[in-house]
Every structure is written in structure tokens, then in C-alpha cells.
Amino acid sequence: MPTLIESLVDELEPVDPLRPTRPATTMAALTAILAIGTVMTLGLRDDLAAGEPQAIFLLRSGVLGLIGAATFAAVVSAARPGVGKHHDGWKWALGFGAIFPLSMGVLAIVDGGISRAIIEAPSARMCVAVGLLGGMVLGAPLTAWLRGGAVVDAERTGWLVGFASGAFALLAYNIHCPSSTITYIGLWYSSALGMAAIAGRLIVPRFLRW
Amino acid sequence: MKADDGTLRRLMVAAQAGDKRAYAVLLEACGDWLRRYYAQKIAVEAVDGLVQDVLLSIHRKRASYDPTRAFLPWLAAIARYRWIDRLRKDYRHAADELHDDTASVAAEDEAVAAAVSLERLMAHLSDKQNDAIQLVKIEGLSIREAAKRTGQSESAVKVNIHRGVKKMAALIEE
Numbered sequence: 001m002p003t004l005i006e007s008l009v010d011e012l013e014p015v016d017p018l019r020p021t022r023p024a025t026t027m028a029a030l031t032a033i034l035a036i037g038t039v040m041t042l043g044l045r046d047d048l049a050a051g052e053p054q055a056i057f058l059l060r061s062g063v064l065g066l067i068g069a070a071t072f073a074a075v076v077s078a079a080r081p082g083v084g085k086h087h088d089g090w091k092w093a094l095g096f097g098a099i100f101p102l103s104m105g106v107l108a109i110v111d112g113g114i115s116r117a118i119i120e121a122p123s124a125r126m127c128v129a130v131g132l133l134g135g136m137v138l139g140a141p142l143t144a145w146l147r148g149g150a151v152v153d154a155e156r157t158g159w160l161v162g163f164a165s166g167a168f169a170l171l172a173y174n175i176h177c178p179s180s181t182i183t184y185i186g187l188w189y190s191s192a193l194g195m196a197a198i199a200g201r202l203i204v205p206r207f208l209r210w
Numbered sequence: 211m212k213a214d215d216g217t218l219r220r221l222m223v224a225a226q227a228g229d230k231r232a233y234a235v236l237l238e239a240c241g242d243w244l245r246r247y248y249a250q251k252i253a254v255e256a257v258d259g260l261v262q263d264v265l266l267s268i269h270r271k272r273a274s275y276d277p278t279r280a281f282l283p284w285l286a287a288i289a290r291y292r293w294i295d296r297l298r299k300d301y302r303h304a305a306d307e308l309h310d311d312t313a314s315v316a317a318e319d320e321a322v323a324a325a326v327s328l329e330r331l332m333a334h335l336s337d338k339q340n341d342a343i344q345l346v347k348i349e350g351l352s353i354r355e356a357a358k359r360t361g362q363s364e365s366a367v368k369v370n371i372h373r374g375v376k377k378m379a380a381l382i383e384e
Binding site: 005010011012013015085148153210 | 227228273275283287291383
């Protein structure tokens with residue numbers, strides 16, 4: 001009767017080491033498709049259409065891109081574990097992104113609340129829907145890729161997948177989003193990103209198996 | 211066989227390319243390394259099962275090894291994950307049958323062994339968590355015996371085990 005090692009050796013087939021190129025290309029392509037679809041169905045922001053982007057749009061894009069890239073890098077790292085690996089960039093990126101909800105809180109205190117126009121903004125539902133559903137579309141292939149990895153902390157990785165896919169989906173929606181206020185971003189973008197992260201935490205670990 | 215990280219890394223790269231001879235040598239070396247790695251942290255009768263679990267994980271997840279990085283930190287991450295997985299399960303064993311092979315680990319490569327060791331992982335726990343896990347999950351005492359030995363209540367021992375294992379699970383790559 002063959003030993004375990006003999007059996008494993010007998011079963012050996014060549015494998016390609018997991019590389020981040022495939023999920024990175026997929027995420028970039030899906031983000032681009034989502035952005036094109038958003039522009040074709042909802043239209044481009046006025047300032048972008050005029051070729052004069054506002055500072056708040058650039059800031060929002062930068063923060064979303066930063067959160068997406070940092071959490072994506074952490075997901076890739078999670079698939080290829082190693083004691084002593086430290087990938088804390090995502091914490092800094094999320095901390096930087098917290099500037100929007102924190103500013104919203106300060107402004108709400110100063111102004112005595114959040115304006116009704118922002119709470120009831122028609123674009124808010126679309127923002128949350130694209131962040132959540134678009135995040136799932138982006139998160140699915142990333143999760144499929146992760147299944148080939150050796151994730152040792154499934155819960156944290158679930159959060160990270162949610163943040164990464166939600167941030168890139170919102171980055172795509174961002175080029176349509178007509179809003180240009182800190183309060184709107186702090187309320188609706190943060191909510192959408194938070195929901196995408198919760199979805200990632202709840203869904204992704206179920207698919208990660210050893 | 212006691213191989214250094216560079217040798218193990220070369221063997222793993224060859225195994226990823228389908229070299230069966232290199233793979234056989236690698237798995238034997240990993241098995242030896244794992245038996246020393248788990249010394250004092252699991253009973254003799256449980257070691258072989260745990261080592262086999264890790265070897266199976268190495269086999270299934272061999273594509274997750276990044277050839278540009280050191281090998282032992284990758285192996286240790288999987289070994290820690292499997293060990294914590296085993297701690298979550300209830301098992302009992304005799305306290306006097308623990309491995310005592312730490313000297314060979316130290317002689318092999320002190321710096322690497324210390325950096326990836328299970329002791330380093332347990333160092334993140336509070337004294338009470340450490341005691342509860344050590345006595346119940348590693349030495350095989352009952353909850354009641356551990357409570358008597360540590361002066362903690364039985365429910366505190368259970369809570370400390372639960373929290374300690376959860377904490378270590380979140381720190382596998384530390």
C-alpha cells in the first residue's frame with residue numbers, strides 16, 4: 001500500500017504559481033466595462049463632459065482608486081500566505097478614505113444635520129446599487145481566483161474582497177455621479193462601500209476551501 | 211533530511227514544474243520539519259495526523275507558493291493554520307507523551323525557526339488564554355482540571371480557549 005507521500009508524488013501535475021496578473025487584468029477590464037456601461041446608460045458628469053473636472057471629483061476618484069488598489073493588493077497577498085508578511089497598506093487607505101464620513105459628521109454638527117436634498121438625492125439609490133451589485137460582479141472572479149490560493153484568514157479576506165470590488169465599482173460609477181459635495185460622498189459612497197464590504201465578509205468565506 | 215530554505219525553495223519550484231523526484235524529497239523534508247515544528251505543541255499520537263493534513267494542504271495548495279519568496283514562511287503559515295484548525299476540535303491525549311525535539315529545531319536555523327514558531331504565535335495571547343490552551347488543548351486536561359490548576363472558573367477557561375484560538379487564527383501571518 002503506497003504511503004501518503006508516494007500517493008501525492010504519483011498525483012503530481014505541473015501547476016502555474018498563482019500570479020496577480022490575471023485577477024488584476026480581470027478587475028481592470030470589468031471596471032472599464034462598468035464605467036463604459038455607466039456612461040452609455042446614465043451619461044457623463046457635466047464637468048467631465050466639458051473637459052474641466054472639479055477638484056472634488058479628482059479627490060473622490062483618487063481615494064476610491066487608492067482603497068481599491070490597496071485592498072486588492074492585500075487580497076492577492078492573502079492568497080499566497082507567509083509568516084512575517086506585512087501588508088498593512090489597506091488599513092492606511094481605509095483610514096484616508098474615512099476623511100469623507102468624518103468630514104460629513106463634522107459638517108452635520110456644524111450645520112445642525114444633513115440636508116434633506118442629500119438624504120433624498122435621486123442618485124443615491126443608484127450609487128448604492130452600483131456599489132453593491134457592481135461590487136458583486138467584480139468580486140465574483142476575484143473570489144474564484146482566491147479559491148486556488150491558501151487563504152489562512154477567510155473572514156478578513158472576505159472584508160478585503162468586498163472593499164476592493166466595491167471601491168472599483170464605485171470608481172466606475174463616479175464618472176457619472178452628479179454630486180460634488182463632501183456630505184454626499186461621506187453618506188452615500190461610504191454606505192455603498194460598507195455594504196459591499198459586509199457582503200464580501202458574508203459571502204466570500206463560504207467559497208474558500210482547503 | 212534537514213534542508214535550508216534555499217534548497218526547499220528550489221525543490222518546490224521544481225515540484226511546481228512537475229518534477230516528481232524533487233517533490234518526493236521536498237515532502238519528506240517537510241514532514242521532518244513539521245514533526246520538529248510541532249514538538250511540544252501536540253501529543254505524539256496526534257502528530258502524524260496533523261503532519262499528513264499539512265502535507266495534503268501543501269499538495270492541494272502548491273500553486274499558492276510564490277517562487278520569488280522564501281519557502282519556510284509559506285510552509286509555517288499552512289502549518290499554523292492547520293494546527294489552529296486542530297486546536298478548535300476536541301481531542302484528548304496523554305500529557306506525558308509530548309515530543310521533546312526542540313533542540314533539533316534550534317540547531318537547524320534558529321532565526322527562521324524563531325520567526326515562524328508556534329511559540330511566537332502564542333506570545334500574542336494573555337497569560338490566562340495561554341494557560342487555558344496549553345493545559346486543555348495541548349496537554350489534554352479536562353476543563354475542570356484546567357480550571358482547578360489555574361484558579362479560573364470553568365466558563366472562564368472555555369472563554370479563554372475560544373478567544374485565544376480566535377486571536378491566533380487572526381495572527382497566522384504575524
